[in-house]
Amino acid sequence: MTASVTVAVIGGGSFGTALASIVADNGHPTRLWVRNPELAEAINREHRNPRYMPDLQLPETVQATSDLEEALEGAELVFLAIPSKGFAQVLEQARPFLKPEQLLVSTTKGFEEKGFKLMSQLMAEITGFTHLGVLSGPNLASELAQKQLTGTVIASDDDLTRATVQQVLGNRYFRVYANTDIYGAELGGALKNIYAIAAGMAAALGMGENTRSMLMTRALAEMSRFAVSLGANPMTFLGLAGVGDLIVTCTSPLSRNYRVGQALGQGKSLDEVVESLGQVAEGVNTVRLVKAKADEMGIYMPLVQALYLVLFENHSPREMAGSMMGNEQSTDVEFVLPRDEVLKSAQKITRVASD
Ligand SMILES: NC(=O)C1=CN([C@@H]2O[C@H](COP(=O)(O)OP(=O)(O)OC[C@H]3O[C@@H](n4cnc5c(N)ncnc54)[C@H](O)[C@@H]3O)[C@@H](O)[C@H]2O)C=CC1
Ligand SMILES: O=C(CO)COP(=O)(O)O
Incomplete structure (x- = not known):
């Protein structure tokens, strides 16, 4: 007792x-x-x-x-x-x-x-x-x-x-x-809401399991890159407050953020979606705040950038998928192979090819 x-x-x-x-x-x-x-x-x-x-x-x-x-x-x-x-x-x-x-x-x-x-x-x-x-x-x-x-x-x-x-x-x-790691746990919880919106949208657009799996994994890379820049420990993202929460909110219609993404993917407007929810979906505001912070700190966050355009600049959800596939082909896990090294190698072979 x-x-x-x-x-x-x-x-x-x-x-x-x-x-x-x-x-x-x-x-x-x-x-x-x-x-x-x-x-x-x-x-x-x-x-x-x-x-x-x-x-x-x-x-x-x-x-x-x-x-x-x-x-x-x-x-x-x-x-x-x-x-x-x-x-x-x-x-x-x-x-x-x-x-x-x-x-x-x-x-x-x-x-x-x-x-x-x-x-x-x-x-x-x-x-x-x-x-x-x-x-x-x-x-x-x-x-x-x-x-x-x-x-x-x-x-x-x-x-x-x-x-x-x-x-x-x-x-x-x-x-x-x-x-x-307070910041790591807190940032994990706040940032995954962004990617839950993207995952709900992907589901509504009929994207396959490979696509959703890639989206979640790249989300993990992006959120841990951002969190580490703010002082978090990347290892926290391997735990329940990181990958654990990311999985549940990116796969369950019980998540309000996922439902926001689903409704946007079905062609509803953001105002309509937020109005009908009747509860908080923190991810909508978080996309806006994190995009501004990433711009200010020069942090590479292609998913956040693309989602911002859909939520606040009237881009279509399908465009988001296109821009996701058009970004630079970077590193898988940047704590193993830093992103700068991949970029340098790519520049080297481009130079050789143009010589
Ligand atoms: N619902 C969930 O499954 C989970 C939610 N959270 C987090 O918990 C926080 C609260 O979320 P929910 O309880 O789900 O939200 P909710 O939308 O279900 O309820 C919000 C509550 O806060 C009150 N409230 C809103 N603005 C207020 C203000 N300015 N002053 C005083 N009270 C205010 C509302 O009256 C309501 O009681 C959010 O940050 C959410 O991300 C965390 C884990 C799970
Ligand atoms: O944080 C949550 C589950 O861990 C709740 O997610 P939603 O706010 O998207 O419903």
Whole structure:
């Protein structure tokens, strides 16, 4: 029997609700903060979240509230499950009720536009606390709600945070693996949303399994190149927060980002798709932010560039496939053979041929 830990989950969308259900299932007192008081009342009355997870029966020990002070009072571990666009704002609101001994863990898979910041950076800046972590992995909320077996990663350089999250969340259907590479885990979760949109589009265009497999593998090369430029460890991309999350979101229609890509591939407009989703698909904004950052830092990201044109410059999804095949033939794994060396060899034979 493990010790009971009081947990607050800030954000009662699909993921926050699924997470609260696991925590409570494991016997820990659980608060769930939602901004809408009527939704909080409905959750407490019906023991389910009628807006985001209507089919998930919540343990009665999940207590919903729209009062941040009440949610955070006495909480030892706080999960932040707010979409990236509202993350900083909610954390600022919560700041007066937070204490340095509390452990703060972000589950958000996106970037803050101002300054291109990760959620772990926002947590450090806004709170100045040291017990910080990031949770990321192949964790589709609807599968978690059905207790389908899966795993996740708690990334933190603080051993108390890693061990506590493993103890609080781990159970017979959910395994929690530890990592110290916060940026790697966080970037894996945020960047894979981009490629899930591309994969959904490829599926809608009827592309074959070879194509989808190449797309995912080149996505892994591209996302790890970007992440390493921002200080992440490339090895993290071999784990659940890297390739694990990439596979699930690039293959499952349960992923909202994949569904955005599918709908675009079927000829719907981006506005139409986002409007009809009713939930967040972080990848749309992430494409825009990552493209700007890659341009600024001179990082080669052909898939991001091509997807940006489809999402924001009215290029057709078929053009994206064409541009993907027209790019330079580069290195397979650049941590084995650097891209510059391949380019140099190509230039050498071109020179010889033209002499
Ligand atoms: N749903 C999933 O399968 C998973 C989601 N995530 C990540 O978790 C984060 C949250 O996603 P979901 O719960 O799925 O989103 P959702 O769209 O299902 O729900 C969003 C929740 O955040 C609230 N919210 C939105 N903007 C807010 C703001 N400015 N202030 C306060 N509350 C606000 C909404 O009212 C709602 O409760 C995202 O970054 C997502 O990528 C991570 C793992 C899995
Ligand atoms: O991050 C997720 C699964 O790990 C959820 O993906 P979507 O946001 O695309 O639904």
